[in-house]
Amino acid sequence: MEKTQGNDLGAATARMARVAAGIGDERLGDPTPCPEYTVGDLLAHVAELSVAFRDAARKDFGPTTGTPPGAERPVLGDEWRTELPKALDALAAAWREPGAWEGDTQAGGVEMPAAVMGRVALNELVIHGWDLARATHQSYEVDAADLASSEELLTPEEDAPGDEGFFGPIVTVPADGPALDRVIGLSGRRPDWRPAAS
Numbered sequence: 001m002e003k004t005q006g007n008d009l010g011a012a013t014a015r016m017a018r019v020a021a022g023i024g025d026e027r028l029g030d031p032t033p034c035p036e037y038t039v040g041d042l043l044a045h046v047a048e049l050s051v052a053f054r055d056a057a058r059k060d061f062g063p064t065t066g067t068p069p070g071a072e073r074p075v076l077g078d079e080w081r082t083e084l085p086k087a088l089d090a091l092a093a094a095w096r097e098p099g100a101w102e103g104d105t106q107a108g109g110v111e112m113p114a115a116v117m118g119r120v121a122l123n124e125l126v127i128h129g130w131d132l133a134r135a136t137h138q139s140y141e142v143d144a145a146d147l148a149s150s151e152e153l154l155t156p157e158e159d160a161p162g163d164e165g166f167f168g169p170i171v172t173v174p175a176d177g178p179a180l181d182r183v184i185g186l187s188g189r190r191p192d193w194r195p196a197a198s
Contacts, residue, residue, distance in 0.1 A: 006101050006118040008092070009122055010092040012092075013050075013088035013089065013092040014092075015140075016046065016125050016128070016132075017088050017089075019133045019140070020043060020046075021081075023039060024136075028043070032134075032135040033130075033131045033135065033189045033190075039135050039136060042132055042135075043080060043084065043132070044077070045069070046124075047077070047083065049121070049124055049128075050088055051064050053095075053107055053117070054087070054090050054094040056106060056121070059099075059105055059114075066109050069108045091121070102114055107121075119149050122146060122149055123149070123153050126150045129142075130189075134195070136195075140180075144179070147183055148179075150183045150186075151186065154186035154187060170188060171184075171188060178191075
């Protein structure tokens with residue numbers, strides 16, 4: 001198979017699928033590190049972004065790629081336990097196709113080079129995988145290549161004003177802290193976030 005220009009998303013999609021499979025129905029209404037999203041909301045968001053970034057890889061533009069995130073509250077379908085793994089597999093496969101990382105593409109109503117968009121998709125999986133794992137008391141480990149990609153994507157330029165990151169104010173983490181904690185801090189989340197005892 002021809003080598004792609006970016007990270008293979010397969011490890012990240014498989015990791016997300018494992019986290020999702022470990023979520024019991026009783027957890028769907030629980031809070032997550034995303035204050036506006038419950039576990040069920042975030043699973044629905046992951047399902048939607050999987051389709052959007054799949055279509056971005058294919059350059060198949062339409063409502064799935066042109067609708068901004070948050071335009072409507074995501075709704076978790078009844079068949080999510082079977083449909084989400086399929087959507088994640090299709091997302092990884094789409095970014096392995098020749099040409100996926102070339103040219104420009106669109107997702108969330110935003111146009112950018114496909115080589116960047118693929119890394120954005122990977123970062124979404126890394127961060128939201130952590131959100132869901134942390135919210136549902138699951139362990140979470142990310143391989144070094146995926147963490148490096150996210151850290152590079154999320155680190156502001158040296159001349160960037162303030163501490164605003166992609167997703168909100170950056171949470172400062174010691175430079176010698178774990179790589180996953182640094183990435184989570186760059187995403188605007190507290191690495192020590194824990195759900196209330198339940």
